[in-house]
Amino acid sequence: MPNIHTADSPVRQRAPWWFNLAGQLLQPWVRIRRDPAEPAALLQAGVPVCYVIERDGFSDALILQRACREAGLPNPMQALAGTRRRRSVFALARRDGWIFGRNRKRAPNEPLRQLVRSLEGMPERDIQIVPVSIYVGRAPNRDSGWFRVLFSENWVVVGRFRRMLALLLNGRDTVVHFSAPVSLRSVLAESGEIAPERFTRKIARVLRTHFHRIRAAVIGPDLSHRRTVVDAVLNAEPVRAAIAASAAKEKISHAKAWRKAHKLVMEIAADYSHPVVRSVSFLLSNFWNKLYDGIAMHHFDKARAAAPGYEVVYVPSHRSHADYLLMSYQLHVSGVVVPHIAAGVNLNLPAIGPILRRGGAFFMRRSFTGNPLYSVVFKEYMAQLIDRGVPIEYFTEGTRSRTGRLLAPRGGLLSMTVRAFLRAPRRPVLFQPVYIGYEKLMEGKSYTGELSGKPKEKESLLGLLRGLKVLRQRYGHVALNFGEPIELTPLLDAASADWRATSADPDAKPEWLNSVVDKLAEQIQININRAADVNPINLLALALLATPKHAMAESDLLAQLELSKAMLEELPYSDRITLTPMNPAGIIAYGEQMGWIQRVQHPLGDVLTATGEQAVLLSYFRNNVLHLNAAAAWVACCFLNNRRMSRASVLRLGKIIYPFIQGELFLPWDEEGFGAQLQATIDFFVRRGMLESTGDGRVLERAPGQDDSAFQLKVIARSLIQAFERYYITIAALAKNGPHTMTGAELENACALTAQRLSLLNELSAPEFFDKALFRGFIQKLRERRIVWTDDAGKLDYASALEGIVRDAKVILSREVRHSILKITPGGEKDQATENQADATKAVAVQTSLLPEDASATDLHRRHVDAEQHEHERRTGSDRRGTPDA
Template sequence: MIGADYGAHLPWWFRLAAQLLEPWVRIKRDPAEPATLVHPDQPVCYIVERDGFSDALILERACREAGLPSPMQPMRLARRRRSLISLNKRDGWLFGRNRGRLPQEALGHLAHALDHTPDSDIQIVPVSIYVGRAPARSSGWFRVLFSENWVMVGRTRRLLAVLLNGRDTVVHFSAPVSLRAVLDDADRSDSNRFARKMARVLRTHFRRIRAAVIGPDLSHRRTVVDAVLNAGPVQQVIQQVAHKEKAPIDKILKRARSFAVEIAADYSHPVIRSVSFLLSNFWNKLYDGIAMHHFDKARAAAPGHEVVYVPSHRSHADYLLLSYQLHHAGVVIPHIAAGVNLNLPLVGPLLRRGGAFFMRRSFTGNALYSAVFKEYLSQLIDRGVPIEYFIEGGRSRTGRLLAPRAGMLSMTIRAFLRAPHRPVLFQPVYIGYERLMEGKSYIGELSGKPKEKESLWGLIGSLRGLMKQRFGHVTLNFGEPIELTPRLDAAHADWRRAAAEDPDAKPEWLNHVVNGLAEQIQVNINRCADVNPINLLALILLATPKHAISENDLLDQLALYKALISELPYSDRVTLTPMEPAGIIAYGEQMGWIRRVKHSLGDVLVTDDEAAVLLSYFRNNVLHLLAASSWVACCFINNRRMSRASILRLGRIIFPFIQSELYLPNDEEAFSDQLQLSIDFYVEHGLLEAQGDGRLLERAPGEDDSTFQLRLVARNLLQAFERYYITLATLVRSGEGRLTASELEKSCTLTAQRLGLLSELTAPEFFDKALFRGFIQKLREHKVIWVGEESKLHFDASLGDLADDARLILSREVRHAILKIAQDNNETSPEREVPVPTGED
């Protein structure tokens, strides 16, 4: 503990300097209570990365405030004047030349002291000091120039950094190391060699900490480009292309260099801090707040790993939001894989200096570009640079997670197999919005309009319009991380030896690993969803026939959904708005999503048609959270009574299909357990009545409020079952061996479009080709249908059984409409196909 004489050993000039510096410095300790790491009865020797008077002042104050021994006090055991060693020495000018020992000499002296006192020990505590790592929102542009970086600056520059950015100082205390334990485990035959090795290990430790806090040392872009071009795989492809084109090597090398320059990021710490400074004001004007959940778990899992961030992709803001939040949380921002369409004038260079590296949409037919890009990615991974990419490929236009495009995952795994030095950790991130900047353009694209090409003027024009709108809150939830090595071990126990023998080989088990990893990433993103007020309002209003509901019914339904999500947790990382139902309604009105219609018998809340289309996006964000409870409710749409066993049996049948569509955890038993819990929840809350020891379940009559609530929950999944029935009905009506998979997909899409027009659906994803494609593929995987001669689809009687089960869920009117349209579709060959959105970026 610190006594009254804590600073008695300090010289007068040190105490004076400390008093002069104190108003300019505000220290943040990491961890907040480092004294808990240190044994109180053993001497401590602090090791700092760089020699400096200001660092000594800062460390002494941090130790005093934390209740740690002073670094300036003598070490009697080792006969040293100070309990402080600097790894990098330099000459001084203010207090004379520095005549202290070299670091390895000082470390050797400590080891020698312990040799003469066998019962004693010294705690080695590495301490990293960063001045101005992240200037605050109120910081000026000039301060950014003097923020922390990789350069060992002079004393004058360090003094300016302290005066300008001292109020953003981080002092990172690493866990202490027992010098006695190190000596016992080390080879002491050569004491000088031992001291040099220990100094080298400490330098590596400081570099790793610095890379984690302020980012990798990639300030020299050309060194990365040169490393890419000199790599064996790239040189081999250059030789092959030169031979094929009968061109000089220098010409192909020049082309490869142009590709590398086109791809490579130009990471700049000053630009990162400048953009952070700008974004602070931008986010404050655009959003009401940005929240992060479970980040502490993500940070705890990251050390020692190559971290690959794999967030959901719903807006162009995703890139900036995640990087901005990581930077302000004290974590180095990742290098981001961006589409080459974003490499716009002025914007592209800025993104590149912020860590973006650009990739073309397709590598097909360009072996040289493919080799350069893969090698660049390998260089990043080998250097321990955190990376970020979106495995969905493009932004989701429907609010659902898109089917993953596994190209980047495959390249990441192959790069690791070539150089498995640092284990790879994939970090899923869910990003949730209450309003999208691209909302109106998404409506147009879902209606069949072509995607607008990005341009500088379009970006400027959109920014001007954004400032006039309100976008609410944004949430970033960090999901459960996924380690790559255990998956490789499970796929092939001897993968390390195989990779060492042929680093560039593509093993036969790779596709299985990539596909399984891609699906697990999507599952883990959904497992950390955030349920905000707009999600809840969308779930309810879109389930009503005219997107209108009385205020009392809306209050009851909001309370029901909050109870469902909190009492039947989907996972421990799902977050739910703390707002009460009345507050959610008021917030929805403030945001302009719903409007109130006054009436003497009670107000009605409605949403307009255009808003309803956009609300379908926010409903789809969280649809998976209610999959089990919605299925149970679906069973009572057209049935007053149903056995528990039937609900569970049918649930097991439909599980593979909704699991694939909504990226539910791939566990049928867990889904059955969720069905059981949902049934018990409905019984407990009076929405169902259990009879016969709970084996038979009954709902109230159709006009009862509880039945109304069940129907609203059921309608969340109803459109999915209608799509399934469209597919089954189209196949059965067509007959075996009549349609290919692509013809079936096209026919189902047209049928869904027609049904949507007749029923005035406001959910464009109802006729999304990708959803039909996924369902057809799942039918093939389960051998319900299969491909015969001429790629025609065949099926057996089980397909008819699936269609018959639809009677329990879909009304007679809906089934009749689908069958009628499917029959008309078979009998006619439309001259013009209605444009169907693909949902691709």
Template sequence: MMTTAEQTYRSRAPWWFNLAGHLLEPWVRIRRDPAEPATLLQGDAPVCYVIERDGFSDALILDRACREAGLPSPMQPLPHTRRRRSVFALARRDGWIFGRSRQRSPNEPLGQLVRSLEGFPERDIQIVPVSIYVGRAPTRESGWFSVLFSENWVVVGRFRRMLAFLLNGRDTVVHFSAPVSLRAALNEQAEVRPERFARKMARVLRTHFRRIRAAVIGPDLSHRRTVVDAVLNAEPVRSAITSTAAKENISYAKAWQRAHKMMMEIAADYSHPVVRSASFLLRNFWNKLYDGITMHHFDKARAAAPGYEVVYVPSHRSHADYLLMSYQLHASGVVVPHIAAGVNLNLPVIGPFLRRGGAFFLRRSFKGNALYSVVFNEYVAQLIDRGVPMEYFIEGGRSRTGRLLAPRAGMLVMTVRAFLRAPRRPVLFQPVYIGYEKLMEGKSYIGELSGKPKEKESLIGLIRGLGVLRQRYGHVALNFGEPIELTPMLDAASTNWRDTTTDPNAKPEWLGSVVDQLAEKIQININRAADVNPINLLALALLSTPKHAMAESDLLAQLDLLKALLEELPYSDRMTLTPMAPDAIIQYGEQMGWITRVRHPLGDVLTVEGEPAVLLSYFRNNVLHLTATAAWVACCFLNNRRMSRASVQRLGRIIYPFIQGELFLPWDADGFGVQLQATIDFFVRRGLLETTGDGRVLERGPGQDDAAYQLKIIARSLIQAFERYYIAIAALVKNGPHTITASELENVCTLTAQRLSLLSEPLAPEFFDKALFRGFIQKLRERRVVWTDANGKLDYDAALEGMVRDARVILAREMRHAILKITGSEGEKEPTRAPPVPEPEPEPPSLTLTPPPGPPESMNTSEELHERHVIAEHREHEHAPPDHEND
């Protein structure tokens, strides 16, 4: 039964209007945006609604939406005017089938409203733009046929609008915008005549409706021929066609045909019906494949997007990334972006489907094909100029190790240059972290990391791979990171960057540094939005043991420690952590088939063996950066019982640039120092470390102690990185200066790491990843520890000797000996084995001397002596019997 308020509300409309609304009410389900639009109104001024297109169904929907939201009725007379209704449309729809829009109508009602305020300065009218979309609400799909009549940019006739209303009425969105004070707008345009003001107001409203429609259902691209023609007629492309024709001695027409063929290979053919149909299919597909897909911080990303050209830049870990992002964005009411995909995915059947879903294809390399490069650059520029949201993966390919790969800046350069050409719409980069609990491509990744060639994508291969769909892959998380605006970065790089917009081929000298900073910031913000799931935590714990096995009690304690570390010292405000308790995490790991329980009378053991252990390293690497600071502190106590805080800080500052470059950590040197201090304090609170000497000296328990064991587990997650660094340094010293190139050093390091992996305990596949060695060597060159001579050979600074000395504090003697033996290096003279020495006494008084004034991290004379004492003490321990070697 209707309430008195609803009865009063309906009495404002004609009886036939109310009857139609009553009859069609079961066919309509409205979702308001915002849910409580009444909060948008300002004061008691009369309200006049303006809708984009005239239509009986639109009036019915608006009337019902206002009634349900408690807003003034659009069917009531507007006070102080001759208007019988408090609503008008910008365009009138004519015709029964196709329809035509007439845009003469808004000036008359706007003129009436303006005249009603003349001579009455106390009067005001609130203009509320209302956008109505029938068949766009993403929470429900009603069938294949209804997709054909979903909301789009075409102005349809009354018959098609009626079919859309009947088929998709339950998927209706009514978007209320903030009201515009007509009095305030008039005061701002005091010198403008009322007729001209009405025309200007109508243009502003039409622009507003176009912007809202583009945000909800996507930009108006009509057909890809529209974009293709625009690209081929652009001046840079015409010049490139002319140049190609002259260079290859062919006709302009033939060169044009070649450019046209390239464009048809590249361009997306975005189709709203296909996207909605794909969403219909994918909903059931995801339900069979995953146990759930969650998004975090999407509300923040959505709030930041209006008014910007949005470029989504997710991490790339699976082929499912493309579909997951598009599906989740569409399901959340956001337009699906155009996605840059490798041309290897342009397969029969699959390629056309992806193309209509917004994929545009690019070749792996543009080298040697100037025409293709110009055509592709112009296509990207056209998309940005038209306000089309885009998505691409700056890693260039899927990560086979679980770490973020070094960025490839090609698409970023194109995006920045396209914006510089036409900076009408600011660009916003939206990083997204995609986290899985199991990967469909896991086994193929293992093969590729072991040296097998990457299998070429094919339709037959895709059909053969459908067997993976019989498995379950747990949960998936999409975490939206802190967005990055391009304009402030350009302002910081050059105050006159806008002057470059006049030349489409301009390459300012600061462009490279801006793109590099942008790429690094994107990767950092992706990592800051990491999602820590139960599989990540199990991998961090179990893979840090020699046999990848732990007693259940130890594993429970380690999981509790890791969760406490991430909760008390959160990596960022965008990081998310599983709410599961440690016992639930273990149970979940068993259900997912990652870990195996071995029953034993003295207590069960949890283990991971063989192929699952290698696969699990992928999920450890996803979140390795979150525990990097804790792992560094713990590494300092792998082979030392005692170290000063200042020593941990000093060595941390030396090693930090290399860890930062590998894991894309967010802090500068000072920020990392703060994190180190906070981590040390956490370990002290948890009883893993003790302090002496007024807190200046840190000490761990003996090797058999539970606290020492927990520290060792944390340390081993990062120790392989330091072993890789030592391999590179030892190999370089072994070959000597001016004898080896950077590429040759990479190969030597990779072979050394592979052999070391065969001779020692099982190591993670990325231990011999050439890209990681390349990144370390590049960082050495950036810091001028290593440089290239005139012949392209590597030369190095004496600082390498200091790095070798510092490595003795962190790496075990056996590992250093193994590396030196494989490389044949004599750069480090290891001391001869001394007789066993007893457990050292408590720290000598010299370690607790009060330091001279100055920052604790500065290396003054007394601290140098202290550091030498610690290293000397460590060397004494190295000669102890095996049972005491780690004490």
């Protein structure tokens, strides 16, 4: 009578002597943790046990035998009762090779066939199959050695030599997971009259699915996309149709078109590797320590709490090549899965590209134009990532900001994400904006060169090696601020109540899709700005760049920094803004330490200055936080050339100009909300004594030009004044050339040239002053508000409302600035006397508009007297700081 191997009747080992010897040699190197701790309780008494492991291997058999012995389970090396099998264990796949093992694609049909045959004709007999998963070094913690990480458990089948190294390095972190046994008799009965061959294939498929699910739960999802996603992309219906279309259009065989599509997928797809990510994290840890003084993450706990159950798409600001490395590193050390990152194909450099690819980068070309097959393949790859719940990261700006401002978003990847979700809305999508703030940039000099007209240097391995010299410097602190997340589903609900019906057609492009993408893109930029980090360099840049020579007396700079911090604290932009805890004196000392500012000693008091190239580079950091200053800067601008204005005029003009500022700085308010922010700002200035409120709060008045409070207002105003100068340049170019004479591109070019020349003549330190993108954005806003439009010939025409903007500009911009712009702007010459006469005839109307409707003649006379006094101060330069009060 054959032996029956059960949980209740242990048997002696019948393994070869050399197998037992190997087990004894391995024992000191392996420490096993069973899951569950008492797997014997899972087994059915009196029924033979057959173990199935995921992968064939000598070490796995040794570990399984030891785990069974320690748990009091039947010996897997014993012959299986009632069958011809000499062992009570079999593997789903075999491993070939000694170093780089490969999985032999052979289903375990023969072992399963033997088990099924042993039950034929014997209905009382059963066999319980126990799936056992073995993981060696499944999840080394971040304190584990770098070398151990290379040999930690992953999804790749490795050779015997690599497995031996894994056991030596990580064997003490071995997990043996016993799953609940499966009754072969019960499965056979449930399958009905199914052929034995089909039955064995079915059982093998179920077991593979089971092991896949357990492995994903223990070591994380399989993100090795070269193996798991490429086939899915090529087999998707849209890609198959695109392959057929490409074959027909190019008159090539279907096989050749398929190979072409396969090559494209391989060019795009990431090849995520846990060991590479862990290894690179060790290298980056030392790299960041040498480069930065610290990396801080704010509001990350809120982001982590919001993520479960969502497909998370990280959408950070893009200011440096370090952005995606910093994001991935910080997420990894915080215990969050590293996202897959959309990277430009220009970064797929020799040696660097493969590392980035294994770190989760997937590469995309700058343009899909003229290559429909590539477009379909890339979109399908994105859809596969989203359908599988893989976290993704991309930059909606499309490129690094050269000015420090957020760039106008590009909707390509956002549209792909939305359409992929519409196609299979199984897991809701959550967009996570992230603000990344620096105190010094590695690319600073190249940015200023590009803005000044130098061509962008193409990425290359040689260029990367040349750029390593930047590692000799220190770059201060970095902040990653996580903004308010944005759910996609509410946006779709607001756009269309029946958007879910769209999922039935994968090629559908509903008419509301573009508006959803545009709104989503704008909200992402707004939420990034609402999570800004204000560091010491931002505050120094806001103050010093507002003076003609980028210099301030130390006492004035201390006062200005204190005012800026107080304004940010008392008028909070949002609850996610973070502000440096340094006091004004500490900020100045830190700026000197970082080399951004220099101290010039003087008997009457030291002067702090930013000179030459440093001043130009500082404009980048001023622009990072310019949006936080927008409301205060507008109020202050109203008093650059006016001693007195009505509160109503400040609010009225603010609401008129707001749509243009909002489009440029991605401000969060509507017009009414901006008005409320202006009211709060005015009240703040009144509390601080910078403005005097008279006439029951209806009239606002600043101090004379030589007063400290007037100087502080001027510094605040000049952070935004260049925006109004750009607006005036655009309007002047339109007006001088007349309607129906210029295309949009010609207007952009004329404006950029005018601004560039004005910058040269006035030594402006902001290269973005003549950035075409900013002029393009303003022209687009003019189009949206139907102030400017394109005629049938493609030329620009404009409405009479343009004259109102010109009139309002006279309130903000000095006469000298306006005349300089008109003189430089290319186009039909405007007679200077006519301009002077226009100024004179409109002066009374403008002045009247600045006062309350019930202002008396005495008020108007007083205003004329104040204006004369103001002009005298401006001409004589009586401002003790040497800056004209205009």
